[in-house]
Amino acid sequence: MAEEQNWQEATNHVLCANHCGFFGNPTTLNLCSKCYKDHRLKQHQKSTAKIAVENSLTPSRHQSESSVSAGVPDSVFPVSEPTKVDLAVPxxxxxxxxxxxxxxxxxxxxxxxxxxxxxxxxxxxxxxxxxxxxxxxxxxxxxxxxxxxxxxxxxxxxxxx
CATH class of the missing domain: 4.10.1110.10 (AN1-like Zinc finger)
Incomplete structure (x- = not known):
């Protein structure tokens, strides 16, 4: 009956690039919807982690201004004195x-x-x-x-x- 209606299997169906068994889509990087969602989530987590690391490594504007005004180069931060720890019961x-x-x-x-x-x-x-x-x-x-x-x-x- 398929021969009578000239039915042909679509050639644009591609399996998911993660080999999960579902069909992928070229607009979603040949991934199925679940794998694409996971991929986007991982990208978002990586970008937020990268921003957090960059912020922690670069000195804040206030710290760099105070070190410049004190005559200290940007790469060396002044060391503060250790604070006394109260040994009382919290x-x-x-x-x-x-x-x-x-x-x-x-x-x-x-x-x-x-x-x-x-x-x-x-x-x-x-x-x-x-x-x-x-x-x-x-x-x-x-x-x-x-x-x-x-x-x-x-x-x-x-x-x-």
Whole structure:
């Protein structure tokens, strides 16, 4: 039946250049749509990496101006004095310990802890403000929000005749 209609196989079908088994297209560098998409993504990543490397290797304009004004050549950067390191316990470690425990009963909460607007983490039992004697003033915050969202609109007074 194909002979009756003079049907011929198209000769412009080319297999993907990456040999993935799909047909490629000359407009997409003889790649299939998926391989072309991957190719474009790799090109984009390479270009952003190249720009980042170039920016990190070349001194910024501020650094080069300050070194020129100080009489130092561009290739040599002034060395700053090392800073003293504080050996005290970091405050984040203390905060992490407090976040893992309920602010009322000191029960471990892990990932299921609820952080209240007062800034303390509580267990499921003490998560409500009335259960943990919350110090946050919800009433004032609510009044301020309503006042901010609904400004008072007054029309100009009419003159009496």
């Amino acid at each position: 405050t984040t470690a203390v905060k992490d310990q407090q976040r893992n425990r309920c602010g009322s009963c000191r029960k471990r909460v892990g990932l299921t802890g609820f952080t209240c607007r007062c800034g303390t983490t509580f267990c499921g039992t003490h998560r409500y403000p009335e259960k943990h004697e919350c110090s946050f003033d919800f009433k004032t915050v609510g009044k301020k929000a309503i006042a901010r969202e609904n400004p008072v609109v007054k029309a100009a007074k009419l003159e009496k005749f």
